[in-house]
Amino acid sequence: MALLQVSGRAPKVDQGVIDQIKKISGEYHFETYVSLSCHNCPDVIQALNVMSLLNPNISNTMIDGASFKEEAESKNIMAVPAVYLNGEFFNGGRISLEEILAKLGSAPDSSALSNKDPFDVLVVGGGPSGASAAIYTARKGLRTGVVAERFGGQIQETLGIDNFISVKHTEGPKLAASLEEHVKDYDVDVMNLQRAKDIKKNDLFEVELESGAVLKSKAVILSTGARWRNVNVPGEQEFKNKGVAYCPHCDGPLFEGKDVAVIGGGNSGIEAAIDLAGIVKHVTVLEFMPELKADEVLQKRLYSLPNVTVLKNVQTKEITGTDKVTGITCVDRATQEETHIELQGVFVQIGLVPNTDWLEGTVERTRVGEIIVDKYGATSVPGLYAAGDCTNSPYKQIIISMGSGATAALGAFDYLIRN
Structure with a gap:
């Protein structure tokens, strides 16, 4: 094997x-x-x-x-x-x-990173937008670096991708591997396992990493993506991986024959409920709004399943248990009636939050933390660009992220030749 x-x-x-x-x-x-x-x-x-x-x-x-x-x-x-x-x-x-x-304590010395020569463009993030940006800047002959916690970003958690134009079907990990392979076809310095913690602009931009290393660059493209949003109720963190899960494809089989809940009535939540219904004993969908937000075709499929219950206009209050999940408590937002459901698993599917907390006070962001960019991908700081799901782009899609990465790269190139 x-x-x-x-x-x-x-x-x-x-x-x-x-x-x-x-x-x-x-x-x-x-x-x-x-x-x-x-x-x-x-x-x-x-x-x-x-x-x-x-x-x-x-x-x-x-x-x-x-x-x-x-x-x-x-x-x-x-x-x-x-x-x-x-x-x-x-x-x-x-x-x-x-x-x-x-x-295991066998990581390379981070001091080697600080000794690198300044980049023309440093891309922070290795998802679709970051990969696209790196390829475009490298093709312009710019000295390009990519610093990423893990290459591929959020798509590593995506199973089926059917809307990537010209490719009828692929999977997240496969696409992530292809992105990294494509980037490495060019003279791009890829630095994996590195997370940015601060950025300053003097003569050059200085990006400080959590490892302590500092990288310098003439321009920076932020492509830090987004992460799963937490429901932020008692029990969520305590029972993470002990009944609280975020990936129905990975963890669903472990709940075979058991009762579970899915928090979230958007496309991802309803897709998860449909997937789980074929494995578990019963699925309860909890939606905060008065109506589900998922596409009609998904709702139609959901309501055809005999082992699914949908509770709308409810707020999750607590996930209960001892050493693992045993139940969930929710409140009807109209009547304030409290309901406790005994179950063994809770799948959280309530969308994404941008990975921009570390930029507090550095660049202009929306109230939900998205980096505000113009049509060139430029931020409120000259020479600092952003792309993908970390920005205020209205639609969070892989193909749109790739396009925004290319836009930010061309914007950064234009900035450099004028400065």
Whole structure:
């Protein structure tokens, strides 16, 4: 299985990463719990198997949580992938090869980043808009760098993509890999596993990273994307990965035969409810507004299912449980009547929030944190551009993000030749 997984489509591993893996000493046995419908699991398995092949001190066992229910339940595993190292919990959710090495204390010295020469354009973020921006600036002959927490961004969590024009169907992780491969076809300095924490403008822009490194650039394009919005009620954080989940495709099979709730009546929430209805015993949809916001075709499909209940105009008050989720409490917004539902899982699907908290006081933003840009992608700070889901673009779509990345790149190029 390991040979098949690492040779079927050979992963591109930088030589520096290979050297880090080979230098790891001590015994490391990983156990990775997965579901066969999980789109995040294969990449995690592949990363650990690559490490196992390169270093005899490292091994990895893949365990299907649905096939070994008692074992998974004994460890309260309610979200996958779930990685254990030498019998202790190591990580939940998607994690890249570089991130695994960082958690093991084998990350490269961040001082090397600070010693890099200034860039012409530094792109902050590696999602569709960031990748597009990097390609366009590199093609203009500009010295380009990309700093990203993980390449691909939010699309790594997207299973089916059917509206990417000219491609009838693809999947998020596959598209993310293609984006990174395309960017690396050009002379672009890609710096993964780095998160920006501050930005200042003196003679050059200075972007400070959480690792302590500081990168300098003549112009900067912010493509930091967005993250899942939390419902922010008691119990959500306490029971995260213990019944509270955000990915129905990954974690749905772990709730087979159980009762679950989906918070959110937009397209993502109703798609999740439809998907889960084929696996779980019963789904309750909780929508804050008086009517569902999902497309009519999705609503029609939802209401045709026998094991789905829809509660509209309700506010979620609390997710309850002890060591894992046992129920959810909501209030009817019209009558103030409180309802408690006993269940074992809660899937939160209430949209996205822009990753712009770190820009407080730096650049003009909307009341919800979106960076305000003009038709060229320019922000309120000269030389600072933004693109994608972190901006006030009215429609958050992959293809629109790519276009805005190209626009910001051309805007930055125009700025540089005039300054």
